[in-house]
Amino acid sequence: MTVLVAGGGITGLASAYALGKAGIPTLLVEGSRRLGGKIRTEEVDGFVIEHGPDSFVSYRPAGMALIRELGLGDAIIRPEEPRIVFIRAGGRFRRFPDGMGLVLPTKFRPFLTSDLFSPLAKARMGLDLLLPRDGTEGDVAVGPFLRRRLGNALVDRLAGPLIGGVYGTPIDELSLDAVVPQLRESERRHRSLLLAALADARARRHVAATAGSPASVAPPSPFVTLAGGTQQLVDALVDAIRAMPHVGIRTDCLLEGLEIEGSRVRVRFCGGERMAPEATILATPARLTGDLVEAGAPQAAASIRSIPHGATAVVNLAYSDDQLPADLAGHGFLVAGDEPLTISAATLSSRKWAGRAPEGTLLVRAFIGDGRSGTHDLTDAQLVRAAHLDVKGTLGIRGEPILTRSSRFPAAMP
Ligand SMILES: Cc1cc2nc3c(=O)[nH]c(=O)nc-3n(C[C@H](O)[C@H](O)[C@H](O)COP(=O)(O)OP(=O)(O)OC[C@H]3O[C@@H](n4cnc5c(N)ncnc54)[C@H](O)[C@@H]3O)c2cc1C
Known part of the structure; x- marks a missing residue:
């Protein structure tokens, strides 16, 4: 049996690796010259620059298991x-309350004293303690689910910038089951999300106490990365696959067409080569996948194409320490939806992750997502300028960046 995998991003590479481990002859074809797809780390002048993703969520066990398995x-x-x-809300920085899980407080004092929410908004969140479960069958959107339980302020000022920012899509359009299934599970088990967050904190305290470690209830960060950047995972996967004699990788080799006849598929690739694999995995972006299956499976093509995708851009900016204000603190900021800024978030990458920038410098990663009007028409230079002006204006940085990089991802965030 031979399997053809089209697409050499993380999905295609992980598929080829799993097939190879199972002893199944596999050919992976990647249309471009490089492997990794959206994952791309560039090392330049001591900076470790992430052009696309910069971290993995640790609560998805498969990704973490793969990282460990690859050594x-x-x-x-x-x-x-x-x-x-x-x-960034109301024209100034407000601290993300201490002890927050993804969007729920596990410590009440920092939350109650936070200036991020008005007293009325905090009282509205308390209603969650009394509300019954959402009886809706099937999936719902994250935004309405959280709005019902905790009110609009939590969504507009915190959950929206945070979760919507991660997916580059408005939170009112994101699937609860796909994006934060743990919230649905919390509601199912505890009814109230606040009670669920407190129960989780109690459980962590108990585990810490029995393990004899300090009784911290702060939830661990859900994000991790690799010392060499996310590309390190791609490189390790490629090395592991290349060591498998029954798995081939061909780059600069596009899957050009598929003919679907019943359960058999014939493929055309690499400038006209043909084969009839036993199975084909399309690990290509959804719209291209739709085009590939159009002729043989028009219904599937239509439903794949109907998945809405958001566009996003990442701008990396480096500054030297003497350009920074003395009181620059934290790992970065999220921008509330109604702020008059082009960027939707900025991470101080070299403050958040060790080893991202040479001594005496700061690496900032700014995001420009969908919904920031007019950014599609900007040239790369204008995009960098817009990001720099927002970062400079909000953080109080002086002068021009010493290094810039920008990457655009049209229709990238399902
Ligand atoms: C700016 C940004 C930041 C992100 N941050 C994070 C993050 O921090 N953490 C996280 O978990 N996720 C993040 N994501 C999401 C994550 O990057 C993607 O989910 C993931 O990289 C998708 O991998 P993939 O292999 O499915 O697709 P891709 O990476 O898009 O790979 C698809 C591959 O298919 C190839 N291809 C296309 N057509 C053909 C063809 N006809 N024949 C052969 N090959 C073809 C392409 O060249 C490409 O290499 C981010 C995404 C973006 C855009």
């Missing part, structure tokens, strides 16, 4: 402490 367990790094993040 990269020692390269896993967690955000530097203290993990201070700000929200």
